[in-house]
Amino acid sequence: MIAIGQKLKSEMLGETLTVKKKLGEGGQGAVFLVEGLSSGMKALKWYNPEQSTEVQKSAIRTLIHHGTPSGQSGSRFVWPLDLVVADGTDQFGYIMDLIDTSRFAELGEVWNRLKPAPSMKIMCQISYNATDSYRKLHLEGFCYRDISKGNIMFDSKTGEVLICDNDNIGVNMHSDSQVWGTMEYMAPELVTGKANPSTDTDLHSLAVLLFQLWVWHHPMHGQMEYDIRSWDLPAKRKIYGEDPVFIFDPHDKRNGLPNDPDYATARKRWACMPKPLQEKFIHVFSVGLKDPKRRVTEGEWRSVFQELEDCIVTCPHDSAENFWYEGLSSMNCWYCGREITEPPRLLLKGASGRSFIVLTPGSVLKKRHIDPFADLRTAEEPAGQLAQNPNNPSVWGLRNLTTASWQATVVNEGVKEVPPQRAIPLSVGLRITFGHCEGELLT
Template sequence: MGELLRNGQVITTTVSGLPCEITSFIGGGGQGEVYSGKIRNQSVAVKWYFPSYLNDDPNIRERLSVSIQNGAPSDRFLWPMELVDMTGSDSFGYIMPLREARFKGMSDLIRGRVNPSFRARATTCWEVASSFMSLHSRGLCYRDISMGNIFFDPLSGEVRICDNDNVDVNKRPGFIGGTPEFMAPEIVSGRATPSTQTDLFSLALLLFYILCMNHPLKGRRILHIRVWDPPAHRKILGDAPLFIFDPDDSSNEAVPKSEDDLCEAGGNALAYWLIYPVFLRDLFVRSFTVGLTDPEHGRVRETEWQAAMGRLIDSILYCGSCGKQNFYDRDALQATRSAGSCWSCSQALVLPPRLRIGQDTIIMLNHDSKIYPHHLGAKQMNFNGALGEVVRHPSNRTLWGLKNTGTAKWVATTGSNEIKDIEPGKSITLAAGTKVHFGKAEGQIHA
């Protein structure tokens, strides 16, 4: 139960003058408490600050007013809508959209209360990177990325980002420094203040958590720390950070579960790391080696993460024995001439048909695969408005095809040089050697 407001209490929006009735307590933190409320029968969330916090962060009202005036960077942010006051109170708050119940917190993921598929995890990572791209493009930085302010739908991967009262202009001095476990090393050690560059480090760290379920800098060295106090924070995360998969220094290597039953020193990451393709692992290595000491050149940009997560989604394939999602790894395939084995059942993987578009794009043609505008040349990557999808033949269940779900005609050339028009709503059989002219792009199906 909250301490600041009570159920049935009415507070007032400062601009529109509308009453907001508090209906229930949601949770609290270091800054204040969050409640659900109603304005004209519309459910909203209300964050109300501790008076003591306002003394520490005197610019917060001005910062919120600017954010409200400018509006949200995208609909993925649970952005402040309006300030709220209460007669006789020495504090205030703001209202924001209420998070839907389908969105779960990062703690639900780490503690195993939800177990999203690899596709959902990759989609969550793509959405987080895209959201921060939209924020940074406005000249803003988040300042306090942590597990507590990212929520995701375990089925679709869609995200919501809260605690947006921490957002401020890039490099502007302020009270908020961040959450230690998610701060860039230069902030932890006191050498820098929050900026878009430090946000990029925090972003990479968050993506690593989503995909590998551990902190990238907490490996063997933390087993020798008896008290996780500020000096320990500074040593491990600020002054001498070392990636648990550093290719040149194993002194902070990830520790197997047999040595650390709590899996705080990288046990989960050991289980996940080799599942992912080389191209993704290389980005994390760069982020947590060069990126630890060279923010300008070593940190991975949002656009790079977007492209990598799109490629990761395109690389998904299903094990023919147990049905678990695995990944096509072109680099490993070229080195070993093998598709590898399933991480779950250890059976040899059999590659499905795949569509190669240009030199760089390869899409695994699974039963649920889709072709999106960015595959066919659109500059902006998104996963809305599929232009093609894999479908099963209506009368011959052993045949699969690629269906045109867009509005433009395709032209296909089969392996026997037969030319076919694929009108919207029609399909072409998934046969090796078939070339498909999508308009601006051309692809070829490989077996």
């Protein structure tokens, strides 16, 4: 391996890099802190001799020449910036930006209580951001090939996401790879050798990752895995590839959670998960296990996480976050068990379909809610906000934060104009035309 203080050279820029210290190591090599005169401090992944192949070098060059995927979605990838070589050896590596590990956490650190667990709202944002970035990668013709909890980091306060170890990314269905993934995340057809890595297999890996984010457990680790005494390669092939059974499959109960305290967390987290998210996992880990073309897409995941974030209700008794969803007959807090009064909701109907926003103090109507064609750069900006009447705090209204007037229809009062910066009081049967869609207040 390379030594502390050793001088290396970047291939494209021809810059001399000095090795400062070792940051960590994995199966393919080690990561070092390096410094260059113009590039400053960077992280260097230096491959072991057996991984330093021409195939890997060519793959890294392809990624560097393509550049980071575009837009905010692409910026979450900690992308290879330049190849790095050393005199007297065929080994090589690549540099990438450093990650602030005091701020960004791995899921394993959260499981072990080393970093704080994100709230339900932040979980929705983390899940949305991750699926959004993998969608961007796939749209640009790549597949990731090694999606796992070890390759994603997140900020538990803001929901920001970073996707690491991007050196195994390849052109979908075309480029060779030395890595096919981590077995517990690999699609069944990969485990059994019936297919090569692709965007379809990425969708399975993504679903496993999302399940672990929400349930803190693997979707196939149930009674069948529990009964295995030798967790060797044949056992893993059976559980992940030859006979995978979802632990919460409503029809196939062979792999349900064992009656063991070690599985209590998974059982409890699944029970408090909203039904729309449960249904996605049930689909992807039943139908999707056998038919790769029917797996849940990144766009479907994005939609469900946006909808869930819009429908969070805080328990008045203990402040725990709960989810309201259409068809819910009654709400009981997952933490204290007490009943929560069903909150008022704004039903939005437009060209992109229908969706709900729960109206609670602090609720924000965003541009994406009222305009399906909103610019992605401004889609999350506020278009309206729930506000109290300063003269009568018991009266709440929806304030117009756009530059155009709204048309509101009030029962027994007719049509009223709602100019920018003015609010329309909430009342039963209220309808508001926002331009591209219409909202109806439900209580």
